[in-house]
Amino acid sequence: MYNYDPKSLKAEEFINHEEILASLQYADENKNNLKLVDQILDKAELRKGLSHREASVLLACEDPERIDRMYKLAHQIKLDFYGNRIVMFAPLYLSNYCVNGCVYCPYHAKNKHIARKKLTQEEIVKEVTALQDMGHKRLAIEAGEDPVNNPIEYILECIKTIYSIKHKNGAIRRVNVNIAATTVENYRKLKEAGIGTYILFQETYHKESYEQLHPTGPKHNYAYHTEAMDRAMEGGIDDVGLGVLFGLELYRYEFAGLLMHAEHLEAVHGVGPHTISVPRIKHADDIDPSAFDNSISDDIFAKICALIRIAVPYTGMIISTRESQSVREKVLPLGVSQISGASRTSVGGYCEPEPEEENSAQFDVSDNRTLDEVVNWLMRLGYIPSFCTACYREGRTGDRFMSLCKNGQILNCCHPNALMTLKEYLEDYASEDTRKIGEALIEQELKKIPNPKVQKIAYEHIHDIAGGKRDFRF
DSSP states (O other), rough: OOOTTOOSSSSHHHHHHHHHHHHHHHHHHTTTTTHHHHHHHHHHHSOOOOOOOHHHHHHOOOHHHHHHHHHHHHOOOOOOOOTEEEEEEEEEEEOOOOOOOOOTOOSTTTOOOSSOOOOOHHHHHHHHHHHHHHHHEEEEEEEHHHTTTTTTHHHHHHHHHHHOOTTEEEOOOEEEEEEEOOHHHHHHHHHTTOOEEEEEEOOOSHHHHHHHSSSSSSGGGGHHHHHHHHHHHHOOOOOOOEEEBBBSSOOOHHHHHHHHHHHHHHHSSOOOEEEEOOOOOOTTTTGGGGSSSSSSOOOHHHHHHHHHHHTTSSEEEOOTTOOOOOHHHGGGGGGGGGGEOOOSSSSTTTOOOGGGGGGOOOOOSOOOHHHHHHHHHHHHOEEEOOOOOOHHTTTTTTHHHHHHEEEEHHHHHHHHHHHHHHHHHHTTOOOOOHHHHHHHHHHHTTTOOOHHHHHHHHHHHHHHTTTOOOOOOO
């Protein structure tokens, strides 16, 4: 029996099973208590966030009028803290060798017919060059857990290679890392290598389910995996990214656990997660999502997105190409701040299409549009596609980023930075139609920069970018 303690460094105390069950019972008992629901929403309007228990009440509430209020509030909070920017990125799969037995992932060790691949440094150069030719500036590198094939030295060498590639006007300016839980010493090495965010999905916060879903391999150790973010922060990594794989366990349990993890990081380290991802389980090589009887509808998914934005207002929210164009369009107004574009989930999928018989993808992609098509679509919806990496490169990470965000100053640096990186994209990579829409959007959005001095400098930089100069930032 563990006691709930958000300040504890023990997984089963800061993600406490009994506390989650009690929160869900409290939510069930109060979901029709509209006076309480209104009080919680009134608190949410202060933009200071909500507890996991308060947010669970909102998730359980089915009153249409209150749900409408949740959605409108989520939309407004996103605008207040992040504006109408959407940060663009792409995943880069380095290796699908893995020693774990995760039953929901085709990389599991027992899968003998998936094509096992590991990129050489020469192949990474080709992949990154292809990504730069699309216009990407930010990558999230992914690899299975395999101490022989994918040791930390391999990951570090890959990061060094990625940062070294300068092709035409292209450069990867931020490498985020999504690899298995590791040691404080290895997190220090990742920090020294200049990574952006360290991302690790919990998959499920339900310990019993977790152990059943990860029957073999180092990932079976629930505590070691769940406590990884504390080791990462101890190793000097300021920005960490959380996420669960919705569909493995009951969504209300996962939602509460996810928010408890955010509360824990805030309580112990003084800063919550930099990002929260909300992937849903998808079909893959030998994985059938219907085998996991906890799938959630698009409407529930949208509600979860809105409530994460309300409960953790300063945290970035990521939607990947696991989701279709229509689902992404549904959740973009509800608080999403980052999306991937033109993603390939196979090892070596960018340079040339992978033959069907050599499938090495981790999951099926639902949004197969090119980056240019995604950028064009976002702008037509009124968003600014941003390729900005300035905060990471200027040292605005961890609590420094959060304090800027909370003070509303992000609009004086992130907004103009987004416009300048969009201008780079338009000059170097965009189709004629996308360029035309983008130029009009930039002209319109420059006028919204609140600080006259910043606005003047941004205008000058936009002009300089048109003249061939690159990489300005506030």
